[in-house]
Amino acid sequence: MLTLSLILIPLIAGVITLLTKNNSAKQLALVGAAIELVLAVVIYAQFQSTAAQQFSFSYPWIQSAGISFAGGIDGISILLVMLTAFLTPLIVLSTFRQPYKNASTFYALILFMQAALMGVFTATDAFLFYLFFEAALIPIYFLAAVWGGEDRIKVTFKFFVYTIFGSLFMLVALVYLYYQTTSAQGHTSEISAFYKLALDAQKQGWIFWAFFIAFAIKMPVFPFHTWQPDTYTESPTPATMLLAGIMLKMGVYGVIRFVLPIVPLGLQTWGTTAIVLSVIGIVYGSIIAIQQRDMKRLIAYSSFAHVGLMSAGVFSQTLSGVQGALIQMLAHGINVVGLFFIIEIIFSRTKTRNIEQLGGITQRTPHLTVYFMILMLGSVALPLTNGFVGEFLLLRGVYESNIWLGAIAGTTIILGAVYMLRLFQKSMFGAKSAFTEHFADLSFSERAVLVPLVIMVFWMGLYPNSFLKLTEPAVSNLLQMIHY
Amino acid sequence: MLPIILLSILGLLVLFLGFQKSKNILLPATLLVLVITLIANFANWNDAPSLYFKGMLFENKLTMAFSGIVLISALLISALTRGFIDDEAAQPAEYYAIMLFSLVGAIIMIGYENLLMLFVGVEILSVSMYVLTGSDKRNLRSNEAALKYLLMGSFATGIMLFGMALLYGATGSFNLTALKSYVLTNPSPSVMMYVGLLMLLIGMLFKVSAAPFHFWTPDVYDGAPTVFTAFMSTIVKTAGFAAIYRLLSGSFSGAYTFWWSTLAGITVLTLLAGNITAVYQNSFKRMMAYSSISHAGYLLLSLTALSSQSQDAIVFYSLAYSLATISAFGVLMIVGKETGVRSNEVSENFNVFNGLGKKNPLLAFVLTVSMLSLAGIPLTAGFWGKFFVFSSVVERGLTWILIVAVLMSAVGIYYYFKAVIAAYMREGEGNAIKVPQFYRLVLIVTTIITLFFGLLPDLLKGLV
Numbered sequence: 001m002l003t004l005s006l007i008l009i010p011l012i013a014g015v016i017t018l019l020t021k022n023n024s025a026k027q028l029a030l031v032g033a034a035i036e037l038v039l040a041v042v043i044y045a046q047f048q049s050t051a052a053q054q055f056s057f058s059y060p061w062i063q064s065a066g067i068s069f070a071g072g073i074d075g076i077s078i079l080l081v082m083l084t085a086f087l088t089p090l091i092v093l094s095t096f097r098q099p100y101k102n103a104s105t106f107y108a109l110i111l112f113m114q115a116a117l118m119g120v121f122t123a124t125d126a127f128l129f130y131l132f133f134e135a136a137l138i139p140i141y142f143l144a145a146v147w148g149g150e151d152r153i154k155v156t157f158k159f160f161v162y163t164i165f166g167s168l169f170m171l172v173a174l175v176y177l178y179y180q181t182t183s184a185q186g187h188t189s190e191i192s193a194f195y196k197l198a199l200d201a202q203k204q205g206w207i208f209w210a211f212f213i214a215f216a217i218k219m220p221v222f223p224f225h226t227w228q229p230d231t232y233t234e235s236p237t238p239a240t241m242l243l244a245g246i247m248l249k250m251g252v253y254g255v256i257r258f259v260l261p262i263v264p265l266g267l268q269t270w271g272t273t274a275i276v277l278s279v280i281g282i283v284y285g286s287i288i289a290i291q292q293r294d295m296k297r298l299i300a301y302s303s304f305a306h307v308g309l310m311s312a313g314v315f316s317q318t319l320s321g322v323q324g325a326l327i328q329m330l331a332h333g334i335n336v337v338g339l340f341f342i343i344e345i346i347f348s349r350t351k352t353r354n355i356e357q358l359g360g361i362t363q364r365t366p367h368l369t370v371y372f373m374i375l376m377l378g379s380v381a382l383p384l385t386n387g388f389v390g391e392f393l394l395l396r397g398v399y400e401s402n403i404w405l406g407a408i409a410g411t412t413i414i415l416g417a418v419y420m421l422r423l424f425q426k427s428m429f430g431a432k433s434a435f436t437e438h439f440a441d442l443s444f445s446e447r448a449v450l451v452p453l454v455i456m457v458f459w460m461g462l463y464p465n466s467f468l469k470l471t472e473p474a475v476s477n478l479l480q481m482i483h484y
Numbered sequence: 485m486l487p488i489i490l491l492s493i494l495g496l497l498v499l500f501l502g503f504q505k506s507k508n509i510l511l512p513a514t515l516l517v518l519v520i521t522l523i524a525n526f527a528n529w530n531d532a533p534s535l536y537f538k539g540m541l542f543e544n545k546l547t548m549a550f551s552g553i554v555l556i557s558a559l560l561i562s563a564l565t566r567g568f569i570d571d572e573a574a575q576p577a578e579y580y581a582i583m584l585f586s587l588v589g590a591i592i593m594i595g596y597e598n599l600l601m602l603f604v605g606v607e608i609l610s611v612s613m614y615v616l617t618g619s620d621k622r623n624l625r626s627n628e629a630a631l632k633y634l635l636m637g638s639f640a641t642g643i644m645l646f647g648m649a650l651l652y653g654a655t656g657s658f659n660l661t662a663l664k665s666y667v668l669t670n671p672s673p674s675v676m677m678y679v680g681l682l683m684l685l686i687g688m689l690f691k692v693s694a695a696p697f698h699f700w701t702p703d704v705y706d707g708a709p710t711v712f713t714a715f716m717s718t719i720v721k722t723a724g725f726a727a728i729y730r731l732l733s734g735s736f737s738g739a740y741t742f743w744w745s746t747l748a749g750i751t752v753l754t755l756l757a758g759n760i761t762a763v764y765q766n767s768f769k770r771m772m773a774y775s776s777i778s779h780a781g782y783l784l785l786s787l788t789a790l791s792s793q794s795q796d797a798i799v800f801y802s803l804a805y806s807l808a809t810i811s812a813f814g815v816l817m818i819v820g821k822e823t824g825v826r827s828n829e830v831s832e833n834f835n836v837f838n839g840l841g842k843k844n845p846l847l848a849f850v851l852t853v854s855m856l857s858l859a860g861i862p863l864t865a866g867f868w869g870k871f872f873v874f875s876s877v878v879e880r881g882l883t884w885i886l887i888v889a890v891l892m893s894a895v896g897i898y899y900y901f902k903a904v905i906a907a908y909m910r911e912g913e914g915n916a917i918k919v920p921q922f923y924r925l926v927l928i929v930t931t932i933i934t935l936f937f938g939l940l941p942d943l944l945k946g947l948v
Contacts, residue, residue, distance in 0.1 A: 062942040066874075127871075133861045145909055153909050155903065164861070165894035171871070173891055175878045 002043055003055040003071050004079065006118045009036050010088075014111030022103040026096060029107035031035040033089035036114065040085030047078055049470045051477035061128070066188040071122040075474025076256055077478060078324050078347065079467060080121040082131045084163040084246050088114045090452060091241045093159055094341045096445045098348065100147060100236070109139040113242055120250050126189045129257075133250065137289065144235035155230040162227045166217035170254075173210035193483060194262050201265040208266030211259045212274060218251030219307045221274075224283035232300035236343040240296070244303045249329045253308065255314050256322060256478070266481045267317065272405075274315040275398065279409050281308030286415035290422065295343045295353045298423055299336065302379065302416065306332050309412055312405070313394035317482060321397020321473045327467055328390025331378065331460055335387060336373040338453040342368070343472045346427065347448060354424060360432030365441040369428060371450040378457040380420045381413060386460035389468075485536040485543065485595070486524040487551060488588050491517070495584035502577020511566055514580040518559040520788035521587075525551050535597060539659070542597040547801050547910040550594040550726040557806045558587055558717040563926045564814050569823075579619055583715065590723035594730075599648045599658040599684075602727060606644070606691065608614040609723060610637050613716055616709040623778050629707025636690070636700040643685025650680030660735045667738035678742060685728070685743070692749050692780050693722035695757035702761075705773035710820065710832075713769065714813035717776040718806040725783050729798055733790060740790060747788045752805030752888050755781035762899045768816055772809070772900055775858060778896060779805050785889055786873045791878035800872050800944055803864035804857060804937065809928045812903075814923070815847050822917045834902050839912020847919065849909040849928045853902040857934050860893055865937035872941075 013032025017025050047054060056072030073081060092110060100106045116139065119132030137160065145156040174189070199207070217224040232240050259267065267274075270296060283360045287306030292298035310328050313321035345351050345368065346361070362369045374385070381387035391413070399406030442450070494517040501513055525548055533544035589608025596602040614637065618630025652658055654677035655666040667673065690697040705713045736743065758778030765771040779801075786797040817833065823836045841848040857866030869894065872891065877886045919927075937944060 061940075064942060131862045131867075134867075136861075138856075138861065142908070145905070153905055157898075157905065160895055160901065161894065164897050165891075168890045168893055172874065172878070172883075172886060175871070175875050176883075179875075414917050 001057060002039065002057070003073055003122050004057045005039055006036065006043070006085070006122065007071070007115050010041065010111040010115040010118065014108040014115065016301050017039065017111060018104055018108035018153035020104055025094065025104040029111055030089060030092045033037055033085075033092050033109055033114065037085045037089055040082055041055050044078070044082055046074070047356065047470060049075065049473055051075060051473040056124065058124075061125075064182065066186055068125050068190075068244050069128060070125045070190070071119070071124055071128070073223055073224070073472040075120045076326065076478070078470050079330050080246075080249055080253055081114060081118065083330050084114060084117045084121065086452075086456075087241070087245050087333055087337055090337065090449050091238050091245070093445060094241070094344070094449045095238050097443065098344075102146075106143070106147060109143050109243070113139040117246055121253060124191055126178065126191050126194060126258075129191070130167070130171055130174055133170075133254070134164065136247065136250070137163055140239060140247060143239040143242070144231060147236040147239070147420060149234040149236075151230070152234045155227075155234045159227040161229040162224075163217055166214040166224070169210040170214035173207045176207065191257065194258075197262065198393070199263075199265075201269065204263040204266035205269055206266075208259065208263045208270050211254070211263070212270070215254040216252040216274075216277070216311075218254070219248055219311055220251070220281075220304065220472045221308060222277050222284055225281065225285075225304050228304055229297055229300040232303070233294060233296045237296075237340055240300075241337045241340050244300070244340065245333040248303065249333065252310050252314060252325055252329055255311065256325070260314070260317060260322075261478055261481050267315070267482075271315050271317065272402065275312045275402065275405055278308045278312035278315065279398075279405050281305065282312070282412050283415070284353050286412060286419065288416065289419040292419075293356055294302070295355055295423060295427065296340070297348070298419060299339050299343065300356075302419060303336055305416070306336075306379075309391065309394050309398075309409060311401055312409055313397045316397040316401035317479065318397040319472075319476060319479055320350070320393045320400070320401045320428070322391050323468060323471060324393025324395075324397055326471045326475070327460070327464060328387075330467065331390050331457075333458050334453050334460075335375050335379040338371070338450060338457075339379065340405070341374065341446075341449055342372050345442070348411050349439055352435050355426040357433055357435050358427040359430035359436060360428075361436050362428045363432070364439055367442045367447065371442070371447075371454055372424065372428065374454050374457055375450075376420050376424050379460070380417045384458070384461045386457045386464075388461060389464040485541055486527070487521045487555070487591055488541075490524055491520045491584050491588045491591070494520070495581050495588070498584060499577055499581035500893060502575065502581075505569045507576055510576050510580050510688040511562070511734065514562050514584065515559065516556060517584060518562060522559065525555060534721045540601050541595045542660075543593065543595055544603055546795065546799070547595040547726070547730075550722060550802070551591050553722050553799070553803050554587060554590045554594070554719050557810060558583065558715070559710060560807075560810050560926055561714050561718070564714075564810070564817065564923060565921070566922065574669075576826075576894060579616065580778045582612045582615055586616070586718070590719055593723040594726040596727065596730070597660050599651065599660075599663075602731075603645060603648060605723075605727070606641065606687075609720060610641065610691070613637075613712075616712040616715065617704055619712065620697040620709045621701075625707040626709065627707075632700055632707075633704045640687045640690035640697065643683050645688075647680045647683025647685070650676050651684065652680075654680055658677075660730070662770075663735040663737070664774060667736055672831075675741075678739075681736060681739070681743065682746065684731070685747075686826070688724060688728050689750060691756070692728070692783075693777050694780050694784055695754040695777065696750075698754070698757060698777050698780075701777055702770050702773040705776070706767065706770050706832075710769065710813055713772070714810055717772065717813075718809050721731045721776065721780065721783075722802045722806060724796055725780075725787070725802060726861065729787060729795070732787060733795070737790065744788055744790070747784065748882070748885055751781055751784040751788050752885060754778070754784060755888055755892045759895040759899075763895060765899070767832050768834050768835065768836070768903060771834075771902075772812060772816075775896070775899070779858070781892070782870065782873050782889065784857045785885060786876045786899045788885065789877040789880035789882055791876045791879040793872060793879055797869070797876045799874035800865075800937075800941065801869035803944065804934065807934050808854040808857035808864075808866055811850050811927060811934070812858070813932070814927050815854070817921065818917060818919060819847065822914065834906050835910070837903055837906040837912075838910040840906070840916075843912060843916045844919065845922065847917070847927070850931045851907055852904050853931045853934055855904050857938070859897045859900040863935065863938045865934045865941070867938060868941035894912065921928060 053072035058070035116136035289301035539713035592605030764772035857864035860870035
């Protein structure tokens with residue numbers, strides 16, 4: 001019941017927001033998102049760190065076909081549910097100083113997006129998962145395409161067609177798997193029933209690629225990433241935060257949920273290819289990030305590089321790789337939302353995102369500087385910050401699977417430091433420019449967004465075990481299924 | 485078979501109502517006729533399957549479901565006609581009566597038990613359509629469309645009739661059951677039967693605009709008044725597919741190994757031709773014409789597979805497609821008319837929708853839902869339509885055709901979204917369009933049903 005409420009609350013809040021006047025929309029959206037956060041905290045407090053599905057619900061949906069409306073939370077979904085519940089109110093809060101036209105629609109779409117994301121992370125029926133996976137695309141598409149920048153129509157359209165294209169292949173794979181299952185009433189689409197299928201290696205290879213294309217486009221993994229930098233840059237910042245902070249994790253989550261347990265033999269054949277592609281993405285994304293001038297684009301490429309490492313870790317099929325990916329998803333979501341928000345703060349004051357035109361901001365803004373620095377260091381994966389734990393585990397995972405690939409992936413530490421420090425130095429230090437002459441420090445609502453993020457950076461960095469212990473039983477259970 | 489009798493008699497009455505001075509009574513009368521027929525159609529829903537008219541027509545839940553879809557579509561489309569076909573110079577009584585008569589043809593096509601009845605049904609429907617296509621008498625394009633449709637259509641009918649004759653020569657019967665027992669008892673039937681079946685199929689595939697027999701479609705759909713384009717693309721298509729399905733699953737399922745490869749080739753061709761050409765259209769109406777070809781492709785896909793899922797898939801898909809198409813044409817009609825008043829020329833390009841999201845949020849929403857449904861995006865009925873079609877194909881194991889279909893669905897998203905982008909992201913001119921209450925109601929109903937079946941497809945599935 002609690003899980004179902006996680007999906008329903010944002011949905012209802014979204015409908016209410018849609019029907020209210022524009023000027024009270026953001027407060028309403030914030031209240032809705034806050035209620036959702038409270039509910040998520042309750043779930044977090046009650047969650048047992050075992051491998052079992054908890055807070056499950058199941059209603060018959062398409063009875064004749066054995067498809068049910070079923071969901072639940074296990075160790076793999078708990079962190080993503082928490083991430084979604086934690087970030088959405090902050091994303092809503094981050095827009096408080098910026099007026100958006102047709103605000104009620106804008107905030108309603110954010111809440112609908114949250115509902116769909118919760119659905120993706122909690123669904124235990126494959127077709128329900130697919131439904132939410134695609135449904136999440138509609139609100140984010142409209143958010144990006146209606147409220148975005150100049151080139152938005154073309155860019156977001158590419159994003160939309162690209163991602164739907166990928167997920168159609170997943171649909172074929174799911175339908176195929178569905179017909180392989182047998183239960184008392186014919187076929188079933190429970191994900192756990194898919195785990196029990198033992199298909200031959202060739203079929204698994206095909207299904208692996210069908211899933212891989214869908215999830216690789218979503219994450220994105222090289223060479224399916226071309227939609228990403230443009231979409232992140234052109235979208236309004238709240239939409240970028242949703243995309244980079246949460247939506248990209250749908251891909252990683254999908255790999256853990258579907259690819260690892262369902263097609264182990266496919267992975268045996270193609271897993272290394274997937275790791276190689278991911279590692280190419282890490283290096284390629286980092287090198288391009290170093291050359292960017294537009295701050296938003298820079299973070300977009302850094303996000304591409306980071307998700308490459310997560311993907312490599314997952315495909316390594318090791319405990320530390322998968323665990324690292326889960327914790328890194330949480331950490332990356334927090335850091336990237338913080339960084340995009342800081343870019344938005346700088347942009348709203350200076351009207352530029354070009355780091356060549358910025359500089360000298362530190363002199364008047366002690367608060368902004370400190371928060372920016374912490375989030376930046378978290379993203380660079382300095383020890384004691386949240387990025388370190390995940391990155392360490394991920395690299396260990398890749399290293400266990402293949403030493404050389406591990407070594408190449410390890411360059412992310414150096415390259416990441418280069419582009420992040422360059423971003424920080426060029427924008428914050430140095431001489432003042434015409435754009436940064438009158439730069440005001442953070443307002444109260446801006447601090448209200450950044451403080452929780454910074455707290456999380458340290459909490460995860462200092463005591464990661466409070467998160468790792470939640471996921472470990474489920475992950476080791478999952479990996480045992482692979483190595484049968 | 486009450487619907488056939490009701491439609492024929494009441495249709496005549498509507499024709500005679502045309503002698504009245506006031507034309508206002510015609511539309512309510514037509515709607516009333518359709519409602520009565522719809523009730524009559526479903527009145528004996530729970531009866532056992534039975535034969536009528538000396539074994540010429542057949543009725544079971546499947547035929548009633550198809551007839552229901554046809555009648556509901558006709559009801560919705562008729563409700564949208566006000567202000568579009570009853571202007572000063574027109575003779576609306578004739579059009580309403582012809583619409584009702586054409587439904588008789590559609591229902592006969594759905595419920596035929598004898599190939600001769602199939603022919604009669606096809607002809608009643610087609611001749612009505614030829615007339616309705618040319619009903620915009622002073623419009624050159626409408627005239628051209630009607631003539632083109634008539635010439636090409638007669639040709640196809642001829643081939644179809646020839647095919648039936650050959651089938652009769654080979655099997656000695658027009659009866660579906662007799663054909664079935666012939667196919668089952670003769671493991672190696674004469675070549676004449678194969679040729680006859682192929683020619684019959686070609687004639688039918690022409691009617692549902694499958695490639696390579698689709699060349700008439702864009703011109704005819706484009707030239708016909710939009711109301712009748714909606715009529716053609718929903719009712720003719722549903723009836724046509726019902727007829728082909730009954731023929732192939734009822735009589736010729738035994739010869740599956742023979743016809744499946746031909747049908748598979750046509751399916752792939754239809755999917756490619758419909759979707760890829762639709763991408764290049766500037767006119768929304770022409771795009772919808774090509775989209776109707778592509779949807780014929782998806783329905784054919786399910787026919788090609790002919791698995792246990794196919795029947796449900798075809799019924800569901802026809803309904804989802806009809807509803808979405810009616811919404812789309814409904815919005816086009818009212819928006820196109822308004823821009824026509826503003827610029828003296830009725831426009832049917834994508835840019836008529838520019839700025840619709842601001843001017844008329846309701847129309848923009850209806851259009852969006854209909855486009856999402858046609859594109860097969862989840863939470864709409866169109867998604868489940870595609871889902872069931874794909875399921876039926878996977879069950880048969882025709883994976884390679886499925887891959888073509890999946891790629892083409894992705895292409896479909898591209899052209900359907902052009903309308904959505906125009907509505908929400910482009911700046912438009914002009915003020916809010918005044919939408920009559922009744923018109924609004926029809927659009928809301930189609931949209932709500934589309935979304936409803938998008939959430940709960942089970943209510944329809946497994947019914948027949």
